[in-house]
Amino acid sequence: MMSTRALGLSSALRTVAFAPRTLRNQVVLRNGISRRFVQTESLTPTANIDILNKQRLKRPSSPHFTIYQPQLTWIASIANRVTxxxxxxxxxxxxxxxxxxxxxFDSVHVVDFVHGLPEAVKYAGKFILAAPFSFHAINGLRHLAWDTGKFLSVKSVYGTGYAVLGATAVSTAFLTFLK
Structure with missing residues (x-):
């Protein structure tokens, strides 16, 4: 008995370890062959799909947009993909x-068409083209820096995010008012 305590065997483990082999086999046999008291029935594939669709309607949806505060990182990621x-x-x-x-749609016709537009429409069109181009290009440089392993801390990710927004504003204004 002293050796089993020294080995750390508990009383249940000692009982199983030192029980006769025939008794252990009966326990294994009794636990291995169990009866199922649940009745099952075969269903058609359409019935299976109907049951699955009813279960899906009862599942709660993820409240991700409703509970999380918008962050610069995921807004910039979405904007990068959209642009x-x-x-x-x-x-x-x-x-x-x-x-x-x-x-x-050759260059001559496009230039003639744009030349005939009012100045406000030209500037609006240039802004509409310059803003996504500037953001996507500058944010692409940010991603290239990340690929080299730089600016990956939380503070520097937000710092580069604000730098991208500032550089985008300056670049967009420059491209919009460029003659």
Whole structure:
């Protein structure tokens, strides 16, 4: 008995460890073959889908936008994706339009069209193009810095985020009022 305490064997473990093999096999056999008291039934695939859809309607949705305070990091991430997608759609849209109707969308016709617009519309158009371009380009430089392992602390991430916003404002104003 002293050796089992020295080994740290508890009383239940001692009982199992020192019980006859036939008694241990009966316990294993009794626990291994258990009866199921739950009845199951086969359902058609459409019935399975109906049950699953009813269960999904009862699940709570994640309240992520309603409980979290907006942060510069995720707003900048969303803005970076949106500006990249918008600039891509604009580039590919103009390219496809040029391929479909090269006489209408060539440089001469576009410059003549823009020249005939009022000054306020020109500046608004330049601002609408310059703001996403500036933000996406400058934020891309920020991401390149992150790829090198720099500015990854929370303080420097927010610092570079505000620097991107400031540089975007200056760059957008410069590009908008550039003649």
């Amino acid at each position: 990249g997608a918008g600039l891509s759609v604009l580039l590919y849209g103009f390219s496809i339009a040029y391929l479909i109707a090269p006489g209408t």
